[in-house]
Amino acid sequence: MENKQGHISPDQQEQFEQFLLDQMSSKERTAFEEQLKSDKILKAQFIEFREIFGFIEEQSLRNKMEEFHGMVKNEPKGSVSIKPRLYYFQIAAGIAALVAVSAWFLFHQTPNEKLFDKYFTPDPGLPTVMGTSDNYTFYEAMVDYKQGNYDTAIAKWQGLHQLQTSNDTLNYFLGTAFLSNGKAASAILFLNNTVQNKQSVFRDDAAYYLALAYVKEGKTDQAINVLKSSKDERSKTLLQELTN
Amino acid sequence: MGTSLQQKNIIDGFRKNDPEILKEIYLVVYPKVRGFVIKNNGDDHRAKDIFQEAFIACWKNIKNDKVMTNSNIEAYLYTIAKNKWTDYLRSADYKKKVSANDIGPLTVVEEEKNEDETLENKKKALQDAWEQLGENCKNLLNMFYFERKSMEDISKVMNVASTSARNQKYRCMEKLRTLSLEIKSNGK
Incomplete structure (x- = not known):
C-alpha cells in the first residue's frame, strides 16, 4: 500500500x-x-x-x-456548623407559608387540576448509562431532566429537536419535560408528534401524558379521545375516571 | 471493596468503556476519596477534580496494560487519587496558601510521571481542534470510538445510510486531525 x-x-x-x-x-x-x-x-x-x-x-x-457525578448522593460536609436560632425560625416560617399556600391551591383547584395532580407523576426518564441514548447533549439533558431541571433539559432537547423534528424519543421527552414544568399547552404539541407515530415505543406513554395535558388544559373530550387509542393500563384507569 | 463485580470484569469494562462498570466504580470509590480529601484540608470541588484526574489515570493505565489483571481496581483508583491529593498538598501551589506544617501524615505509594512537553502541545492542539469541531462530528466520534457503537447502529441514530455515516466519520476524523496539525504548526 x-x-x-x-x-x-x-x-x-x-x-x-x-x-x-x-x-x-x-x-x-x-x-x-x-x-x-x-x-x-x-x-x-x-x-x-x-x-x-x-x-x-x-x-x-x-x-x-x-454524568456520573450528578448521580453521587449528596453527603454532609466535613464539619457541621451551628446555625443561629433565627435560622430555624426562618425555616419554620417557610414551612408554615408553604403549607398555607398548598392548602389554598388545594381548595381552589378546578376538578380537572385535582385530577391531573392525582394521576400525574413525571416519567422517570431513560437510564442514561446504558448507551441507548444517542449523544452527549441528549445524555446531559436526561440527567438535567432526572434532577428536575426541566428548563435546562428542554433547552438542550430543543436544540436537538431542530435537527430531528420527527424523532419520537425527543418529542416524547420534550413533552413530558414541559408537562412536568407545568406547561401543558407546549407539552401537547410535542406529545402529539409521538402519539402520531404508530411505531414508537413511547406511543402509549405519550398518549397517557397527552391526555393528562388535555385534562390540565380543561379539554376533557380531547383527553378521552386520546385515551381510547391507548392500551396502557394507566390510560384505561384514567379513561374510566373521566367517563364516569 | 469490589464484592459486586469481579475484578476481571472491571478491567474488561474499563478497556471497552462499559458505562455500567465505569459508573459503578465511580460511585463506589468517589465517596471514599471525597472523605479523604475533606479530612485533609480539601473541599468538594477539589475532591471532584482530583478524583476525576485519578479516574482518567486509572483508565489509561488499564488500557495500556499497566495494571495486573487480578488487581483490585477500587483500591488502585483510591490510591492514585490519594497520591494525587498528597502531591497537591506538597506542591508549591498549595504551600503558597497553607503552611507546610498543616499537611497530614500521608504516604506516597505511586508517583505519576508528568507527560512531556511535546505530548502536552499535541494534546493542547487536539483540544483546540476538538472545540472547533461541530456538535454532529463530536457525537459521531463519541458514538464510534468511546461507546463502540457499530456503524449500522450509528446510521440508525443519525437516520442516514450506513455508507453515509461511515463517510461522515472519516471526514470528521480527518477534520479533527488536520485542524490539530494546523493549530500546532501555527503555534496557536
Whole structure:
C-alpha cells in the first residue's frame, strides 16, 4: 500500500480502527504488526491516529464522568456548623407559608387540576448509562431532566429537536419535560408528534401524558379521545375516571 | 471493596468503556476519596477534580496494560487519587496558601510521571481542534470510538445510510486531525 505522509485514506483509517478496537483475527494482527515494523510512514500515521483515538475517548470519558457525578448522593460536609436560632425560625416560617399556600391551591383547584395532580407523576426518564441514548447533549439533558431541571433539559432537547423534528424519543421527552414544568399547552404539541407515530415505543406513554395535558388544559373530550387509542393500563384507569 | 463485580470484569469494562462498570466504580470509590480529601484540608470541588484526574489515570493505565489483571481496581483508583491529593498538598501551589506544617501524615505509594512537553502541545492542539469541531462530528466520534457503537447502529441514530455515516466519520476524523496539525504548526 502506498503511503503519503500527512494523509490517511478511509481504508487505512478502518484498518487502524480494527486494530485498536481489537477486531482483527490473530493472523491479521500479526500481518499488520509486521507492516508497521517495515513501513515507517505507516507507523508514524498509526501512532498519530492512536493518539487522536485516545484523545476522543478521553474527552468522552470526561463528559461521562460529569454524568456520573450528578448521580453521587449528596453527603454532609466535613464539619457541621451551628446555625443561629433565627435560622430555624426562618425555616419554620417557610414551612408554615408553604403549607398555607398548598392548602389554598388545594381548595381552589378546578376538578380537572385535582385530577391531573392525582394521576400525574413525571416519567422517570431513560437510564442514561446504558448507551441507548444517542449523544452527549441528549445524555446531559436526561440527567438535567432526572434532577428536575426541566428548563435546562428542554433547552438542550430543543436544540436537538431542530435537527430531528420527527424523532419520537425527543418529542416524547420534550413533552413530558414541559408537562412536568407545568406547561401543558407546549407539552401537547410535542406529545402529539409521538402519539402520531404508530411505531414508537413511547406511543402509549405519550398518549397517557397527552391526555393528562388535555385534562390540565380543561379539554376533557380531547383527553378521552386520546385515551381510547391507548392500551396502557394507566390510560384505561384514567379513561374510566373521566367517563364516569 | 469490589464484592459486586469481579475484578476481571472491571478491567474488561474499563478497556471497552462499559458505562455500567465505569459508573459503578465511580460511585463506589468517589465517596471514599471525597472523605479523604475533606479530612485533609480539601473541599468538594477539589475532591471532584482530583478524583476525576485519578479516574482518567486509572483508565489509561488499564488500557495500556499497566495494571495486573487480578488487581483490585477500587483500591488502585483510591490510591492514585490519594497520591494525587498528597502531591497537591506538597506542591508549591498549595504551600503558597497553607503552611507546610498543616499537611497530614500521608504516604506516597505511586508517583505519576508528568507527560512531556511535546505530548502536552499535541494534546493542547487536539483540544483546540476538538472545540472547533461541530456538535454532529463530536457525537459521531463519541458514538464510534468511546461507546463502540457499530456503524449500522450509528446510521440508525443519525437516520442516514450506513455508507453515509461511515463517510461522515472519516471526514470528521480527518477534520479533527488536520485542524490539530494546523493549530500546532501555527503555534496557536
